[in-house]
Amino acid sequence: MADQTDFDIRSFLPYLLNQAAEESSLAFQHHYKQRYGMLRTEWRVLFHLGRYGAMTANAIGTRAKMHKTKISRAVAALEKKRYLTRQKVETDRRRELLTLTRTGQTVYADLCAVAGDYDAQLLAPFSADEQALLKRALERLAKL
Amino acid sequence: MADQTDFDIRSFLPYLLNQAAEESSLAFQHHYKQRYGMLRTEWRVLFHLGRYGAMTANAIGTRAKMHKTKISRAVAALEKKRYLTRQKVETDRRRELLTLTRTGQTVYADLCAVAGDYDAQLLAPFSADEQALLKRALERLAKL
DNA sequence: CCCTAATAGTTGAATTTGTAACTAACAAGC
């Protein structure tokens, strides 16, 4: 049992993680929001399709741990922007395969470059060992 | 300029941070949500008042990097639950000092114990050095 | 086949959050 008098919320791990997540998401948000009018849910879907190729909404949900309603609306928005197309799966017509269009791939490539640079910038203050440890720790905490 | 073909969203730091933050917040959320009907904004305000004593809404905002509307609503909710009271500051009647009631302090103490245990549990897989590095890195990323 | 259960995905309503405009109180200059 912990002693509550010396417990400081500012070193509480979930709190620290939230603060770091918010702060680090802020600068990158500008790019997909201002330049492409996308929401966070939308670029996440875009990134998964861009990196791992065509897949169903359900598959994205499993990978990204996103709820299916979020994905449904993100997919609808991306379709409206003509960044992706849907195609019913022959063998199971409930599911539909999502594929990036040429435009979608271009946007993906552009944002990838930005994200890569930004990531490097965030990691710059840390040594290679520290970077590796940080990522391992976060993956573990995220239960990935 | 990064090469976009080897860029993986799953090692993108803001993404990892978000996943870890969500996952780690989940288990603790149960306690303040189910047992006390509080939102995240509310327990944050409660924790700050519990740890650092009576202060104004503005002071909480600075410390916790929370927007003033969030705080305003959280304070109203906590007041309704009778976890805190307000008192106009004599010398500047725009501001009001927020103070935890006896009940609020009890809830705070209870949640502190839970949070302390949970924090220890989250950190258990890591060595002391790793824990220290992790916290330092997160503080830096959060610009605290 | 037909009935029930399960799954993929969508939609609508209720919460929650974010943005901007607002009130009230103070401060500074004239």
Added chain:
DNA sequence: GCTTGTTAGTTACAAATTCAACTATTAGGG
């Protein structure tokens, strides 16, 4: 002591998220 500007906090409205119910399709008995 007015006028202008600034700050503390609230409120109204819009945007986003969550939750629950819904449709359509498939799967598995009997």
